[in-house]
Amino acid sequence: MRGGRHVAAVTDASFDLRPGECLVLVGESGCGKSVLASALLGLLPGNAETTGQAFVDGLDLLAADERTLARTVRGRRIGLVPQSPSAHLTPVRTVRAQLEETVRELTGTRRPGLRAAAETAAERAAFPADHLDRYPHQLSGGLAQRAATALALVGDAPLLLADEPTTGLDRDLVDRTVDELRRHADADGRALLMITHDLAAAERIADRVAVMYAGRIVELADATAFFGTPGPRHPYARGLLDALPERAFTPIPGMPPELGDLPAGCAFAARCTDATSACEAVPAVTDGVACHHPRQREAADA
Known part of the structure; x- marks a missing residue:
């Protein structure tokens, strides 16, 4: 409460x-x-x-x-x-x-x-x-x-x-x-x-990494793959790594939502460059990722 x-x-x-x-x-x-x-x-x-x-x-x-x-x-x-x-x-x-x-x-x-x-x-x-x-x-x-x-x-x-x-x-x-x-x-x-x-x-x-956003675990991944190749699949998880000085040093735009005022659909959509109309619905967890458009780093950079 x-x-x-x-x-x-x-x-x-x-x-x-x-x-x-x-x-x-x-x-x-x-x-x-x-x-x-x-x-x-x-x-x-x-x-x-x-x-x-x-x-x-x-x-x-x-x-x-x-x-x-x-x-x-x-x-x-x-x-x-x-x-x-x-x-x-x-x-x-x-x-x-x-x-x-x-x-x-x-x-x-x-x-x-x-x-x-x-x-x-x-x-x-x-x-x-x-x-x-x-x-x-x-x-x-x-x-x-x-x-x-x-x-x-x-x-x-x-x-x-x-x-x-x-x-x-x-x-x-x-x-x-x-x-x-x-x-x-x-x-x-x-x-x-x-x-x-x-x-x-x-x-x-x-050994494994769980990424939480707005009260929900949005990715659960093997640590070697997460920090190395192929990298995280959720855009928020990728953004966390890209914000590091030794990496891209690019902050995630915007601010996380208040837990008492979460948006409908995907809570990360307002900050996500991959968002589409599909993100108006809450994404189910599939293969350890809660995202409508999961992708690896290579695909994002191709």
């Missing part, structure tokens, strides 16, 4: 996530990526409504009650690197205290091994040991991000949701963070769903 009316923040978001796989979800701000992650963990506001199904190990997350989500899902089946880490860290406890508590709750570790386990978790996320006894307000944005990542990695959950896990990090730390997340996904058949605006990080880590 927004302003007394219903807003469909996410629709037709259908995908699977395989053991050992990293699926990266990309798209402009406000398209519904974080809403999708929050829905999976039951972290949406109380006035939000969800429909559909989302299964992890046979449990339908969207039908599960708060007790089940709190005791058996969050941190144990699904770890979360939140988008705003400072808002998720306890302000009156040091990073070390929060790590030790999380280690104890999720792994059962007790003293004397608790301190070492917390320091190992911090090291995995490149969080400096000499900052462990600081409080969240004493951390920079990048350090808060690394603290949140360390907390998410503690339980070695089968599924990790990482919402903008590289925000505030320099390039070397971005690479180190995504490499650690990749190792998490590779170990024992775990999986990773990463939300990011950083397409370089996405290319480094992804």
Whole structure:
């Protein structure tokens, strides 16, 4: 609900996530990526409504009650690197205290091994040991991000949701963070769903790429084909890559629509150079693409 009316923040978001796989979800701000992650963990506001199904190990997350989500899902089946880490860290406890508590709750570790386990978790996320006894307000944005990542990695959950896990990090730390997340996904058949605006990080880590626009996944593709040849098939996905400085450096014209005021038909049509009268109808998803005129890069440039 927004302003007394219903807003469909996410629709037709259908995908699977395989053991050992990293699926990266990309798209402009406000398209519904974080809403999708929050829905999976039951972290949406109380006035939000969800429909559909989302299964992890046979449990339908969207039908599960708060007790089940709190005791058996969050941190144990699904770890979360939140988008705003400072808002998720306890302000009156040091990073070390929060790590030790999380280690104890999720792994059962007790003293004397608790301190070492917390320091190992911090090291995995490149969080400096000499900052462990600081409080969240004493951390920079990048350090808060690394603290949140360390907390998410503690339980070695089968599924990790990482919402903008590289925000505030320099390039070397971005690479180190995504490499650690990749190792998490590779170990024992775990999986990773990463939300990011950083397409370089996405290319480094992804097995598959999901592109979201106006609350809908409009393309789901193999990462090698998406970033290489033949490239993405949806015009919005092509536009995202063309906007990169190392590529065409051509921004997508216009602005995305408000989720509460979506146009009839294809939501991208007003910004799309390929649009025709067919785009007055909502495109069905066919072979992983929701577009009336999907095409590869070679065809577009021929």
